[in-house]
Amino acid sequence: MDRHNKSERAILQQHRIEGSLLQLLETESYASLSVRKICSNASIPRRTFYYYFENKEDVLSSLLNRLLLECNLEAMFDSEDDPAALERGFIRYFQYWHERRKRELCVLVKNGLAQELMSCGLRWANSEEFWKKSLGDSTQEAQMIRSVLGVTCVFYALFYWCEHDFVQTPEQMAKCVTQLLTKPIHKSQ
Secondary structure (H helix, E strand, O other): OOOOOOOHHHHHHHHHHHHHHHHHHOOOOHHHOOHHHHHHHHOOOHHHHHHHOOOHHHHHHHHHHHHHHHHOHHHHHOOOOOHHHHHHHHHHHHHHHHHHOHHHHHHHHHOOOHHHHHHHHHHHHOOHHHHHHHOOOOOHHHHHHHHHHHHHHHHHHHHHHHHOOOOOOHHHHHHHHHHHHHOOOOOOO
């Protein structure tokens, strides 16, 4: 687990270790990686690795959490009741992955780690901090169901987009996801 050391040097070291993991994942499977390989690739001693992380799973978790924090999922779901604002949030979300984190996303999907990214998103959607901000006038149970379904939908759309070589634009993806989350699937009689 990230040791929460927030000095500039610590952050740079943690990012270096995360970068080493990502670089190795471009050519090797996650299962085949070891702390030794990550350290060798990052040109750091093992004790430096263990100062910041407990194991390779901890590095992956730290990386995924950082990516999700950067993409600002929270800003999208703050506007769930306004489809136009929600769509703008989704445009920013898909632009983030396409313009800034395409390499990381492709590496995660290629290595079967996309579900880990979605799990981090779902943990965020179920966090107490999220609930305090987003309960509004819905019941907690109804809000939780909406959030879990929304986060799941957004991540599956992201993974589908990546697996199909980003053929659609971020705007097209945002429009599709917004429609899925705001329009009824069928009209009742």
